[in-house]
């Protein structure tokens with residue numbers, strides 16, 4: 531399966547930039563297969579190597595060809611994979627990872643039969659985390675987020691989307707986005723920020739009045755701050771209805787924020803149709819999406835982001851991944867890491883995708899890499915290991931990528947490269 535070095539003219543001398551070579555790779559997952567043929571939706575090469583200079587992949591090919599062009603002894607970082615598999619770094623495209631406080635007691639209550647929405651209606655859930663975040667210092671928010679990112683990185687995640695939405699007022703929403711910006715600058719994982727002032731209705735407020743505040747006060751301040759790229763809304767019964775969600779997202783578009791929607795999570799309210807209508811980057815959750823929603827999202831080119839950890843933690847039925855896959859959608863997976871879904875591992879998400887949602891390990895890996903990058907509109911090759919892409923890669927302690935979905939006891943990750951540098955092992 532190994533092919534020629536893609537960039538045969540590459541300059542061997544990488545003295546002007548940091549260089550990296552990973553060779554003797556038993557199974558290299560390069561990215562999605564280009565022609566859709568073959569046993570998996572992935573392009574997989576055997577006995578392969580990759581080389582990177584200045585954080586970018588510059589050669590992909592047979593171990594022999596690449597190491598001739600880029601001798602390991604000349605590289606700043608050289609890894610002999612010794613037959614192990616190498617895959618692109620995971621992209622986690624839906625998290626609420628900047629928070630404070632502890633909600634493990636709510637987990638116990640849910641195990642005894644209490645509903646998620648009942649807890650929220652009583653002022654717990656999201657609203658409880660909002661109180662904890664408002665009380666936390668800026669440094670505490672950054673420290674909490676940084677700790678979670680370290681765990682994610684150890685499980686192979688190199689790019690993470692993080693939402694605000696535990697502030698629910700301009701000042702605290704901005705503080706959350708600022709925390710994301712600070713964490714982005716001080717640790718290896720690349721962060722993509724989403725403004726989610728419309729995550730819940732604050733205690734004692736009336737929904738339309740709060741939507742006015744999001745549109746007239748929060749969004750202009752968020753746009754001026756300039757950290758957020760996306761705008762998300764919890765389109766759900768008892769939270770924001772379709773028209774309220776549309777108001778927020780259309781105002782977000784005016785301010786240059788691309789829409790995303792928490793859609794059809796607990797009920798089928800119409801968030802998927804709204805996402806299709808607005809040409810959102812993604813519609814997320816989709817546990818209650820039906821055939822019409824699948825069709826509408828596919829036609830509009832909206833990426834379905836499925837979050838099996840949420841269904842697992844709540845004991846709910848999973849989203850119908852197969853319906854989306856059979857319709858040709860670029861299904862993405864994410865952790866949805868938040869105090870209601872304490873999962874930071876894209877490895878576990880792939881296991882759930884395979885075991886609970888009928889995805890093949892290859893579909894689950896593609897959903898955790900390139901398709902996840904698509905849902906964040908990352909056009910630089912993130913989620914692949916093709917030439918020109920960021921050299922974000924995971925060396926597994928196993929001979930095949932199948933071990934990502936197959937293992938559910940300990941991590942299959944041996945080392946993580948971000949921009950061609952070893953950042954976890």
Ligand code: NIG
Pocket residue numbers: 626655656659764792795840866868869870871
């Ligand atoms: O995606 N559903 C809304 N938001 C989160 C949960 C946030 C929370 O409970 O704190 C989600 O599951």
Ligand code: FE
Pocket residue numbers: 624625626792866
């Ligand atoms: Fe969420």
